[in-house]
Amino acid sequence: MNSSTKNQSPRILMFPWLGYGHITPYLELAKKLTTKGFFIHFSIELVPLSLEVSSELPATLHTTNGLPPHLMARLKEAFDGSAENFSSILRELKPDLLVFDFLQPWAPLLAEAEGVPSVIFITSSSVMTSFMFHHFKNPGAEFPYKEIGFREHESRFMDELLANARDGVEREKGSAGVDRSCGIALIKGSREIEARYIDYVSVLTGKRFVPVGPLVQEDGGCGGSVGSSSSELLSWLDKKEAKSTVFVSFGSEYFLSKEDMDGIAHGLLQTKVNFIWVVRFPEGEVALEEKFPEGFLDEVGDRGRIVRGWAPQTRILVHANVGGFVSHCGWNSVMESLKFGVPIIAVPMHLDQPINARLVEEIGAGEEVVRARDGRLDAEAVAAVINRVVVGDEVRGKAADVKARLDLKGDREIDEVARELMSICGKS
Numbered sequence: 001m002n003s004s005t006k007n008q009s010p011r012i013l014m015f016p017w018l019g020y021g022h023i024t025p026y027l028e029l030a031k032k033l034t035t036k037g038f039f040i041h042f043s044i045e046l047v048p049l050s051l052e053v054s055s056e057l058p059a060t061l062h063t064t065n066g067l068p069p070h071l072m073a074r075l076k077e078a079f080d081g082s083a084e085n086f087s088s089i090l091r092e093l094k095p096d097l098l099v100f101d102f103l104q105p106w107a108p109l110l111a112e113a114e115g116v117p118s119v120i121f122i123t124s125s126s127v128m129t130s131f132m133f134h135h136f137k138n139p140g141a142e143f144p145y146k147e148i149g150f151r152e153h154e155s156r157f158m159d160e161l162l163a164n165a166r167d168g169v170e171r172e173k174g175s176a177g178v179d180r181s182c183g184i185a186l187i188k189g190s191r192e193i194e195a196r197y198i199d200y201v202s203v204l205t206g207k208r209f210v211p212v213g214p215l216v217q218e219d220g221g222c223g224g225s226v227g228s229s230s231s232e233l234l235s236w237l238d239k240k241e242a243k244s245t246v247f248v249s250f251g252s253e254y255f256l257s258k259e260d261m262d263g264i265a266h267g268l269l270q271t272k273v274n275f276i277w278v279v280r281f282p283e284g285e286v287a288l289e290e291k292f293p294e295g296f297l298d299e300v301g302d303r304g305r306i307v308r309g310w311a312p313q314t315r316i317l318v319h320a321n322v323g324g325f326v327s328h329c330g331w332n333s334v335m336e337s338l339k340f341g342v343p344i345i346a347v348p349m350h351l352d353q354p355i356n357a358r359l360v361e362e363i364g365a366g367e368e369v370v371r372a373r374d375g376r377l378d379a380e381a382v383a384a385v386i387n388r389v390v391v392g393d394e395v396r397g398k399a400a401d402v403k404a405r406l407d408l409k410g411d412r413e414i415d416e417v418a419r420e421l422m423s424i425c426g427k428s
Ligand SMILES: O=c1ccn([C@@H]2O[C@H](COP(=O)(O)OP(=O)(O)O[C@H]3O[C@H](CO)[C@@H](O)[C@H](O)[C@H]3O)[C@@H](O)[C@H]2O)c(=O)[nH]1
Pocket: 020, 021, 022, 024, 123, 124, 249, 250, 251, 252, 253, 254, 278, 309, 310, 311, 312, 313, 314, 329, 330, 331, 332, 333, 334, 336, 350, 351, 352, 353
């Protein structure tokens, strides 16, 4: 954008939390808003990592998952310690608006001191956000939507979330920064699938939540180039039959346990579907034979592809030969699958994922593999759900309906967001 456009356009400073699942929705929102006449500044690298944290970080670790708790606390401190740098950025840029993440609820206070209004943008689902606020505001009371909740074997996740929430309650009086958001709160998602949860979280917080839409690239990013190993993978997929292949991936942070690896591997073997499975391990490069059940890789042959570390997920999901997504139900993965009409075989792991998986079942665009009472992932259950979702018509049909509804909605949600933000910037 040239400097004259920059001078006339309302300028937004975006400040996501430094995690892949947070940065990408902020980038997608930024791209959409530039098409609606905004100029975007993007700030992510603020942490003074010279703080003793960096020397102690294990070399193979690429996420905060599995980070020793004392280092996690230190990392959080380092993030909070970036406040001073952030103030100077605000002073220098003097944006018309700050868009901030709920994990950095101190940012709007600094913006206020510089006379800059702020709007929160939450990258989690509305179902999860309303569920959490319900528990902040009404401890002990049952969530009004009965199908949404943790199962017995997942109770520790609820404890985990509430422990985080308690931290938030102490630091932010339970608002996670929503109170400081100017007029509205933005959230990733669409009224087409979450209307009642968007309304409920608005009631709970007294703040109008405005969904920004799925924020998924229309064509799965097919315009850009991919590396040679990815292009070889996509050529392999081209040769398979329509809707014959499942994509198996568990986001950017989680490492599967040995038991879950076995359950999924044996489950896949019991079906006839083709598959692409993205695997990563906390210890970095290890021999695949050590990680999969004995004989698995030979038995699979050309029916499956194992990808180490990272695959072009959206390109795979948009491909006509993909018929299902075995997913942990991270919110970005759910939105990508729904946007491309790919039915979900839900295998939630932790955090918000079980709640997102219940939503996927509720809207009918997928089915969950229900674990045994002790949390075990049963191969027969994995295979049965894959077969129902990929080979049967019912779930696929519902996923196609959801896609059609999201497509029909088009850019109307982002148009509304742009109108709201223009008015907060005082430009409408
Ligand atoms: O091989 C891969 C793996 C992931 N992705 C992309 O990475 C993102 C993954 O995001 P998500 O599905 O949300 O999973 P996580 O990375 O696990 O996200 C974290 O953040 C989410 C949003 O707050 C939460 O819902 C999750 O529980 C939490 O683990 C998606 O855009 C994927 O397309 C790839 O492109 N290739």
